[in-house]
Amino acid sequence: MAIATDWRAAATLTGITDEAALAGLCAALLPSATVVSARERALLAAISSQPVATTAIDRTISAIQQGTDPLGECLLALRPAAQRRADGAVYTPATILAPMIAWLRTQGKPVRVVDPGAGSGRFILAAGAAFDNAQLIAVETDPLAALVLRTNLHLRGMTTRSQVLVDDYRRIKLPKIAGMTAFVGNPPYVRHHHIGARWKRWYTRNFKTLGIHASAMAGLHLHFFLKTALLASANDVGTFVTSAEWLDVNYGAALRKLLTQHLGVVGLHVLAPAVEGFSGTATTTAISCFRGAAPQTSVRVRAVNSLTELAALDSGAVVLPAQLDAATRWSSVIYPVQARDSDTVPLGELFRVLRGQVTGANRVWVFGDDRPSLPDSVLIPTITRAQDLIRVADRLESTASLRRVVDLAPDLDCYVGDEREQIDAYLTWARRHRADQGYIARHRRAWWSVGLREPAPILCTYMARRAPQFTLNVGEARHINVAHGLYPRQPMSERQLAAIVEWLNRNVEVGSGRTYAWGLIKFEPKEVQQLRIPAHLASG
Template structure:
């Protein structure tokens, strides 16, 4: 027996100490090992063994509908590590609701495809609901596929199962006589962690359909696009993903897909406060589609809890011309969105809203001991954290309370000799800190020049569990990318600026922002620009 230990909760359930033991346990539970790939076999240590009682315990838990090996996987491999592959396992309530929706379609699927199968939660539920269908699980992690095979062995659908250990974007699907159900939780990986070659694939694939493409699209959008490539008319599906695509620019490709050949049928947004994924701070939206058979209306709703998901036929029917004309889709599912008044205008008519500058390496560019010899004229008081604004209240008046950001000129060779000597000494240290190698630094005109914006007369926070705080910037502070700056498009008096900041603090609603799991609300510059204020005649104090 390996290092398996009894759990201290008195329930007699064993605790798996590491991935090697988890792989060995899954391997032991698999009866027919002939289908295992080399990648899976390489994970297995034959020196780790288990008692028959331990094996029986896991078989019983799996037959009862549990996923003990998947739970162990999520416990052993931390959310931070799993995030790199987008491995967020789906709660049973969501799985069951999505399979229930598929069960209500007119024609049963002859094949089910899960593009990011993990431990097989969707595949197992689909196997029960559709006992004649072929099952295809696509997954890049061989440890996850070992677990999936073990579950399939115990639940009795291993003979119907095909496991493909590869990237879904490379997966080819042969034709079958009948509909395919695509169902699952595509991995959520942000664009920063997607290889350039994959972004090129995404752009070219999207353009082949005439869709707009953005390199900022996350991996879940890539999976939707691959589904659009390999699915055929008559197929249908349901994916749960993060909900940001409803509003952000990179989500436009999915919005176009649903309006086009992917055939959007319904959308079910889970209120972020419900925490659809307990180990990931992300939103949840279930998108149902019928390939080549777009209904006349797209059914949309928000649910406050997971137990409200079923039946997934409920919601507001919105006609497609209305949806396609909307720049953001969250307006159709948002709770508590403020009403617009005829005597109001959008903030963006009077201000340009700019996110603060990204330094690329705060440890270097926010003043520290190494910057003491630099000329003071290159050190700028700046808002470097949100609490700088929250602590200031309605007005930021004292720059002495702020940290300073180093912003050197692009052309340092024209500096006086004494200043140039100090700057070069600092840059020598900055290179040792590799401040010249990051993405941000290598995309600047000069890697050492942060490029701070001029002081904005109004600053605002943009991510918190509250509405934004709007603060008058009387200190003339610069701001980093933890805040937004509001810049008037025309000169404006102090009295008018004071009144606008006061109005925004009193009226800005959390419903106007983008809500993430756990109630964290984010306001992008565009969302701040769309906040409503009275027209300027109400202020009576323009310059």
């Protein structure tokens, strides 16, 4: 059966207004003899005995048997976005799932397929359709999602060869088999703040047994890669889709080593930041393909500029695993930057690059009309959002549209008369909002003194879903820590500065920065300083 391309089309189910009603519909669709986990039984015990409408049952059966996921879409609609994010419950669209299953089909016929975070079962159902005789193992911690998954498996005729484990993937054990196991899925993205100390110890300890130092700041999706490496054997294959931040960040270093040294990475396909792989999530996307649970001789890597390009997961530039091992950031391999040669110079030789000042409490120090009045002399037009620079592009002529930051001197005795009275009243209001209690306020010379830097001749964005925007600061705006300021080490004319800005905006790509969660490309000051520009621009 072909993978349906529009699961939402069948998502509206008559009478499903809460999770109990969804559990009730699943119960009506499943055979009465279905064996479920204790947590699923608890859900079923709590549902009302009111019969489910025949129309809802008929429509659901028809939709599922046509390959859509109405129950999964219903579950997503019932859960607030904040809860889904906390649980890492982001269901994969067919535009991403289908190429992954197609790649698995090129690797041979697995005896067993494992989805470590199955959700409503999109991957395991697609794998079951692709591999007629494979045993299907779906792992899911959410009991309601597990009920949905069982219902989908039943209505697609796969119950007899499937096993649903309502458990944490990190706890499961797989029996040894003769033949290949395929691991496939979308490991849940849960940040380390929501992972308990016990599991963090499990993560670092097991990496240590593999000879790899790991940071406990890793998200749950990295835990799932590790568990897969612990389960996989030499015959196995796998493909996972995750957010792409691990390509560059420090806590991703352990996964990068795991892929090259233990999981046998053979493919890495990264959606460009502008491509929205998961609707409404604002995250970058990376698909990893691995084979053989051992180092491979070559790896296919590529940047994918549209979802239609994603289809062929066996394509891409060929690189050696040693090249990946040598790279501190894998995005630099996927997005190669310009070569270093005698005709270029690093930007850091020409400019000091300084991050903007941290206010410590934007709600207080970024001025608004709802605040006590202040004299204009202490309200400084400032870049407070990346969009301030992106909107004006190459040249900031006027600061009239910018928000203003309260920038007071450390010594308040320099203000007198009405000016001092206004400032004292404002600081009283600021104390009521605890602006004097934050870490930044307590560690600067005077808690009320933000201390904005002098205007930088060139400003650039610090983090966005794109390459940085460089802007000639003709209007002499200040900047806080959403931007960097480029300060020439030697005097430069406006014409020379403008030429450098123009070249940077045309040539700097995302591969020079670091990819973080939610699809943001981050450029630290040192990375801006390492950018190389043509030598003739340096000489004016």
